[in-house]
Amino acid sequence: MNVDHTIHKTEFKKAVIYNLKISYRRTIEDATAAQMYQAVALAVKDMIIDRWIATHKEYEKQDAKVVYYMSMEFLTGRFLGNNIISLCEQEEIREALAEMGFDLNTIENQERDPALGNGGLGRLAACFLDSLATLGYPAYGCGIRYRYGMFKQKIEDGYQIEVPDEWLKDGYPFEIRRPEYATEVKFGGYVDTEWDGHRNHFVQKGYQSVLAVPYDIPIVGYGNNVVNSLRIWDAQPVNTFNLKEFDKGDYQKAVEQENLAKTIVEVLYPNDNHYAGKELRLRQQYFFISASVQRAVKKYLENHDDIHKFYEKAVFQMNDTHPTVAVAELMRILLDEQNLEWDEAWEITTKTCAYTNHTIMSEALEKWPIELFSRLLPRIYQIVEEINRRFVEEIKKAYPGDNEKIRKMAIIYDGQVRMAHLAIVGSFSVNGVARLHTEILKNEELKDFYQMMPAKFNNKTNGITQRRFLLHGNPLLASWVTDKIGNEWITDLSHIKKLAIYADDEKCQREFMNIKYQNKIRLAKYIKEHNGIDVDPRSIFDVQVKRLHEYKRQLMNILHVMYLYNQLKDNPNMDIVPRTFIFGAKAAAGYTRAKLTIKLINAVADVINNDRSINGKIKVVFIEDYCVSNAEMIFAAADVSEQISTASKEASGTGNMKFMLNGALTIGTMDGANVEMAEEVGAENMFIFGASSDEIINWENQGGYNPMEIFNSDQEIRRVLMQLINGSYSPQNPELFRDIYNSLLNTQSSDRADTYFILKDFRSYAEAEDRIDKAYRDEKWWARTAILNTASSGKFSSDRTIEEYVRDIWHLDKIKVEL
Numbered sequence: 001m002n003v004d005h006t007i008h009k010t011e012f013k014k015a016v017i018y019n020l021k022i023s024y025r026r027t028i029e030d031a032t033a034a035q036m037y038q039a040v041a042l043a044v045k046d047m048i049i050d051r052w053i054a055t056h057k058e059y060e061k062q063d064a065k066v067v068y069y070m071s072m073e074f075l076t077g078r079f080l081g082n083n084i085i086s087l088c089e090q091e092e093i094r095e096a097l098a099e100m101g102f103d104l105n106t107i108e109n110q111e112r113d114p115a116l117g118n119g120g121l122g123r124l125a126a127c128f129l130d131s132l133a134t135l136g137y138p139a140y141g142c143g144i145r146y147r148y149g150m151f152k153q154k155i156e157d158g159y160q161i162e163v164p165d166e167w168l169k170d171g172y173p174f175e176i177r178r179p180e181y182a183t184e185v186k187f188g189g190y191v192d193t194e195w196d197g198h199r200n201h202f203v204q205k206g207y208q209s210v211l212a213v214p215y216d217i218p219i220v221g222y223g224n225n226v227v228n229s230l231r232i233w234d235a236q237p238v239n240t241f242n243l244k245e246f247d248k249g250d251y252q253k254a255v256e257q258e259n260l261a262k263t264i265v266e267v268l269y270p271n272d273n274h275y276a277g278k279e280l281r282l283r284q285q286y287f288f289i290s291a292s293v294q295r296a297v298k299k300y301l302e303n304h305d306d307i308h309k310f311y312e313k314a315v316f317q318m319n320d321t322h323p324t325v326a327v328a329e330l331m332r333i334l335l336d337e338q339n340l341e342w343d344e345a346w347e348i349t350t351k352t353c354a355y356t357n358h359t360i361m362s363e364a365l366e367k368w369p370i371e372l373f374s375r376l377l378p379r380i381y382q383i384v385e386e387i388n389r390r391f392v393e394e395i396k397k398a399y400p401g402d403n404e405k406i407r408k409m410a411i412i413y414d415g416q417v418r419m420a421h422l423a424i425v426g427s428f429s430v431n432g433v434a435r436l437h438t439e440i441l442k443n444e445e446l447k448d449f450y451q452m453m454p455a456k457f458n459n460k461t462n463g464i465t466q467r468r469f470l471l472h473g474n475p476l477l478a479s480w481v482t483d484k485i486g487n488e489w490i491t492d493l494s495h496i497k498k499l500a501i502y503a504d505d506e507k508c509q510r511e512f513m514n515i516k517y518q519n520k521i522r523l524a525k526y527i528k529e530h531n532g533i534d535v536d537p538r539s540i541f542d543v544q545v546k547r548l549h550e551y552k553r554q555l556m557n558i559l560h561v562m563y564l565y566n567q568l569k570d571n572p573n574m575d576i577v578p579r580t581f582i583f584g585a586k587a588a589a590g591y592t593r594a595k596l597t598i599k600l601i602n603a604v605a606d607v608i609n610n611d612r613s614i615n616g617k618i619k620v621v622f623i624e625d626y627c628v629s630n631a632e633m634i635f636a637a638a639d640v641s642e643q644i645s646t647a648s649k650e651a652s653g654t655g656n657m658k659f660m661l662n663g664a665l666t667i668g669t670m671d672g673a674n675v676e677m678a679e680e681v682g683a684e685n686m687f688i689f690g691a692s693s694d695e696i697i698n699w700e701n702q703g704g705y706n707p708m709e710i711f712n713s714d715q716e717i718r719r720v721l722m723q724l725i726n727g728s729y730s731p732q733n734p735e736l737f738r739d740i741y742n743s744l745l746n747t748q749s750s751d752r753a754d755t756y757f758i759l760k761d762f763r764s765y766a767e768a769e770d771r772i773d774k775a776y777r778d779e780k781w782w783a784r785t786a787i788l789n790t791a792s793s794g795k796f797s798s799d800r801t802i803e804e805y806v807r808d809i810w811h812l813d814k815i816k817v818e819l
C-alpha cells in the first residue's frame with residue numbers, strides 16, 4: 001500500500017479530536033483512556049467503512065457465491081489492534097497517538113473483549129472469518145448478539161466466581177445496527193393446513209414471535225481492502241403486534257412477547273463440549289438460524305429469479321450441531337414460502353448445507369425431547385418427521401430387515417430428535433477437524449453413516465490465524481521472523497519453514513531465546529500485578545491454558561505437581577530446573593468437579609508458593625479469567641505447552657497450534673492435531689507420552705480398567721492420592737477434595753473410575769515431564785527445537801484450512817477490491 005503517511009497521520013489526529021468532541025464534549029487534554037479508545041475506534045471504523053462498502057459492491061458485481069458460517073459462538077477477542085494491523089496502519093497510528101500523549105497498547109487494553117464464545121469452537125469461527133477476509137472470499141459469520149457473553153472469572157479464596165460480562169455497557173464502536181434487515185421469527189402455536197384448490201398450505205398459527213435485528217461487525221482482511229461481515233442478531237419485541245394485541249386488551253400476550261425477546265439473547269450458555277438440553281438454548285438456535293436463512297434467501301431473490309439454483313450462490317457451513325435446524329428451516333422456506341415440491345426443496349437444501357463435527361463425546365451430543373421440540377417449533381418438527389420418514393425408508397432399502405440400523409441411525413428415535421443425524425442426512429459434506437478425529441468418526445462413532453454415504457465424509461484439520469497469534473500477540477518474534485525471511489508469512493504461513501535454516505545458528509538461537517525471555521518478563525509482570533506472585537522469568541514456563549474439562553486432564557497436571565513437590569520435600573537438594581506451572585481455565589458454571597479442580601490447583605499453589613524450604617524451585621500460578629486478550633500474551637511467553645488430553649477425546653485442539661507457532665515445545669498425547677504436529681516437526685522435537693487412541697478405545701470397549709491396581713502397586717501415586725483426602729491441601733476441611741479422589745478410584749458415582757485414564761497415563765506423563773527437565777539444560781538443543789517448532793507450524797494456519805474448505809466444500813471465487 002502506498003500512502004502518504006504525513007497527511008495520513010494529520011487526518012487521523014483530526015478525526016480522533018473530532019470524535020472526542022462530538023461523543024464526549026472533551027478535548028485531548030481531558031480525555032480519559034476509555035474515551036480515547038472510543039474515539040480511536042471510531043476513527044479506525046471510518047477507515048474501514050469505504051472498504052466495507054466497496055467489498056459488498058464487488059460481491060454484487062461479480063454475483064459471487066457466499067459462505068454463511070453459522071455458529072452459536074464467535075470468540076473474536078478485541079478488534080481495535082487487529083483492525084489497525086489489517087489496515088497496515090500500525091506504525092502511523094502508534095506515532096500519531098504518541099504525539100497526542102497516548103500509548104496505543106494502553107488504548108487497545110481499554111476495549112472489552114467481545115467474548116461471544118466458550119473456547120476452541122468459538123475461537124475457530126473467529127480465526128476462519130479472519131482468514132476468509134484475508135484470502136478475499138465472500139463470507140458472512142452468522143451468530144447471536146448475546147447481551148452477556150462468556151462470564152468473567154474471578155478467583156476468590158481459590159474458588160471460581162462468575163461475574164457477568166457487560167461487553168455492551170459503554171457501546172461497542174465497531175458494530176452497525178441494520179434495522180432494514182429485521183426479520184420476524186416465530187415460536188410455538190400450531191400448524192393449520194389450508195387448501196387452495198391445488199395443494200395444501202401449512203400455516204403456523206397462534207404463535208409468539210420476536211423481531212430479529214442484525215448488527216454487523218466488520219472483519220478486515222489483511223492489506224487487501226476486503227471487509228466481510230460478522231452478522232449477529234439481537235431480539236426485539238414485534239412492536240406492531242405488540243400494539244395491536246394491546247388494543248385488543250391482550251396485555252398478557254404483549255408483555256410475554258416483550259419478555260421473550262429480552263430473554264432469548266440474554267446470555268451465552270457457558271458449557272463447552274456439553275449439552276444442557278435447555279428450552280431457551282433451542283430457542284436461541286432457531287432464532288438466529290431462522291433469521292439468517294430467511295435473510296440469505298431474500299438476498300438471493302433480490303438478484304435471481306430461479307430458487308432452484310440457490311446453492312450455486314450460497315453455502316451454509318454449520319459449526320457443530322448447534323445450527324442444524326438450518327436444514328429444516330431452509331426446507332420450510334422452500335416448501336411453504338416458495339411453494340416447491342418436497343424433492344426439489346430437498347435437493348436444494350442438501351446441496352446448500354454442510355456440517356462440521358467437533359466432538360465424539362456422548363455428553364456433547366444434542367438430542368432434543370420430541371415434546372419440547374414439537375411444542376417450540378411445530379412446523380419445523382413436521383418437516384423433521386418427514387425427513388426422518390424418508391431416511392428410514394432409505395435405510396430399509398439399503399439394509400433390508402436390519403432393524404438395528406434403524407435404531408442406530410434414525411433421526412427421531414426413542415422420543416428424541418438427534419441433531420447430529422439430521423445434520424449428516426441434510427448435508428452434502430460432513431467433516432471432522434483433524435485427521436485422527438475424522439478417522440474415528442468414520443471407523444467408530446459415525447461408522448454406519450460412513451458406510452452408507454462415504455462420499456460426504458472429509459477432513460479439514462483446524463488452524464489458527466498467525467495475524468492475531470504471532471503478528472499481534474508477539475510483536476518481538478514477528479519482527480524477528482520478518483527480518484530473517486521477509487513478510488510473506490503474514491499472508492502465507494508456509495513461508496515460515498524458511499526459518500529452519502537458522503535453527504542451528506547460535507546467534508539466531510540467542511536472539512530467539514532472548515525474545516522468549518522478554519515475553520516471559522512481560523508475563524511475569526502481569527502475574528505479579530494480578531496474582532501478587534513473584535515468578536522467575538528464567539524458570540521454565542510450563543503452561544496449560546484451555547477450558548477446564550476432565551478429558552483435558554488439568555487434574556493429571558496438578559497431581560504431577562503434587563508428586564514433584566513430594567520429591568522436593570523428601571530431597572530439598574534435588575537437582576531440577578526451576579519450573580513455573582501456569583494454569584488458566586474457566587469451568588462451566590454448573591460443572592462442580594471442574595470447579596473443584598480449580599480450587600485444588602489454587603490450594604496446591606498456596607502451599608507450594610509459600611514453602612520457603614524448596615527455594616522457589618517450583619511455583620504454581622492460576623491466571624484468572626483466561627480469554628483471548630491474555631491468551632495472546634501467554635502463548636508468546638510459554639516454553640512448554642501442555643496438550644495432555646486422553647487420546648481420542650480432543651477432536652483437534654487449536655491452543656496446541658498457537659503455542660507451536662510461538663516456539664513452545666509440546667508435551668502431549670497422540671491426540672487431535674498433536675498427531676499432525678508431530679508429523680510436521682518430528683516426534684523427537686516434542687515430548688510425547690501416554691496411551692494411544694486405539695488403546696483407549698479398546699479399554700473403553702472392555703468397560704475400562706481397574707485403577708486400584710495402580711493405587712496398590714505405586715507408592716508415590718498412592719501418596720499423592722491420599723493427600724487429596726488427608727488435608728494436606730485443605731487442612732480446614734480434609735474432605736474437600738474427596739470427590740476428586742473418588743472420581744479416580746471409586747465407582748460410587750455412575751461413571752467408571754478414572755474415566756479419563758489419568759492414573760493409567762501418570763507414569764508415562766511424569767517421565768515425559770522429566771525429559772523436559774533434562775532437555776532444558778541443553779540450551780542449544782532447546783533453542784534449536786523451539787525455532788524448529790515455529791518453523792514447522794506452517795500447516796496450522798487457518799488460511800490453509802480455509803483454502804481446503806473452499807476447494808473441497810464451498811467452491812468460492814476470490815474477489816478483488818480496488819479503492
Ligand SMILES: *Cc1c(COP(=O)(O)O)cnc(C)c1O
Pocket residue numbers: 118119120121123545546547626627628631652653654655656658
Ligand atoms: C485457542 C483458544 C482456546 C482453545 O484452546 P484448546 O487448547 O484448543 O482447548 C480456548 N480459549 C481461548 C481464549 C483460546 O484462544
